Amino acid sequence: MKATAPAKIILFGEHAVVYNQPAIAIPVNDVKAFATIETDANLDDPVVRADDFGIEHSLNKKSVPGKIEHIMKALNLVRENSNSGFPDKGWRLSVSSKIPVARGMGSSAAISVVLIKIFFKYLKLDLSPSRLIDLSYELEKFHHGTPSGIDNAVISLGAPILFQKEKGFKVFHPKTFHFVIGDTGIGKKTATVVKDVAARYRKAMASYKAIFEAIGSVANQGLDALSLGQHKKLGRLMNLNQSLLDELGVSSPELEHLIHTALENGALGAKLCGAGKGGCMVALADSIEHAEKISVKLSEAGAKQTFVTTLKRGNGK
Numbered sequence: 001m002k003a004t005a006p007a008k009i010i011l012f013g014e015h016a017v018v019y020n021q022p023a024i025a026i027p028v029n030d031v032k033a034f035a036t037i038e039t040d041a042n043l044d045d046p047v048v049r050a051d052d053f054g055i056e057h058s059l060n061k062k063s064v065p066g067k068i069e070h071i072m073k074a075l076n077l078v079r080e081n082s083n084s085g086f087p088d089k090g091w092r093l094s095v096s097s098k099i100p101v102a103r104g105m106g107s108s109a110a111i112s113v114v115l116i117k118i119f120f121k122y123l124k125l126d127l128s129p130s131r132l133i134d135l136s137y138e139l140e141k142f143h144h145g146t147p148s149g150i151d152n153a154v155i156s157l158g159a160p161i162l163f164q165k166e167k168g169f170k171v172f173h174p175k176t177f178h179f180v181i182g183d184t185g186i187g188k189k190t191a192t193v194v195k196d197v198a199a200r201y202r203k204a205m206a207s208y209k210a211i212f213e214a215i216g217s218v219a220n221q222g223l224d225a226l227s228l229g230q231h232k233k234l235g236r237l238m239n240l241n242q243s244l245l246d247e248l249g250v251s252s253p254e255l256e257h258l259i260h261t262a263l264e265n266g267a268l269g270a271k272l273c274g275a276g277k278g279g280c281m282v283a284l285a286d287s288i289e290h291a292e293k294i295s296v297k298l299s300e301a302g303a304k305q306t307f308v309t310t311l312k313r314g315n316g317k
């Protein structure tokens with residue numbers, strides 16, 4: 001029994017989305033988190049394995065290693081939200097992920113989604129997309145404090161979305177676009193960066209509000225460009241979003257370096273993606289070959305890893 005969940009990137013609107021502005025996120029389907037459950041009648045204890053950390057843990061032990069706390073939270077959440085009892089022996093769960101951790105690619109949301117999916121599958125219970133979004137949001141709160149909900153929504157749906165905190169999401173149908181993602185290699189805690197923005201917002205409310213609104217307007221225009229296949233316009237909007245993120249104080253020299261490298265090599269636009277202050281940037285390329293070329297240049301400029309991804313109508317399904 002197997003479940004997967006994709007990575008994601010935010011194309012427009014990070015941070016402003018926390019303040020109820022619209023934002024756009026897309027799944028990155030070639031980079032995934034995985035979970036499997038094997039049944040084994042000889043297993044007296046249920047066992048969980050977090051392969052990336054080399055941890056195998058029996059659930060009958062009292063103490064829980066920090067690295068698998070996420071799994072335990074998910075299991076308890078599913079126990080509370082399903083009427084059928086969860087078998088207390090005879091199964092082994094394994095979790096692993098190719099999504100870089102704390103780099104703005106939704107690693108924690110993908111683990112939340114994949115765990116809920118596999119537990120529901122194991123219990124043979126129906127799981128609607130909206131239930132998956134709601135349950136994974138509960139787990140995201142445990143990690144981030146006050147997440148907007150965009151990460152777990154795009155990952156649950158596996159489709160590009162326009163998201164607004166108080167309005168919900170709308171799946172949209174983009175034309176084809178090729179992106180390159182570059183990882184600075186610097187991990188950051190989303191909750192800390194969001195808190196720092198909130199502290200600066202409280203000190204300069206009017207100007208931060210204006211920046212959030214400008215970002216919201218860029219996101220709305222971005223939706224049109226994505227839907228109509230307007231490559232140059234999309235690139236310009238990404239650059240504009242980046243300068244607004246810089247004004248919010250969430251860029252960093254390492255991100256700027258990779259962004260400039262992409263632009264110098266013909267990217268139509270580039271910006272940080274996710275919370276910023278490290279993590280990843282994303283650049284828009286003309287073609288898949290161009291995306292591969294930018295990817296090589298980003299690696300030469302110090303990117304720890306790169307991903308080329310294509311957004312197209314109907315992908316993610």
Ligand code: PMV
Nearest residue numbers: 014015104147148190274275
């Ligand atoms: O860096 P990530 O993938 O955790 O994305 C954070 C996006 C923010 O808008 C900064 C926070 C949020 O909850 O939406």
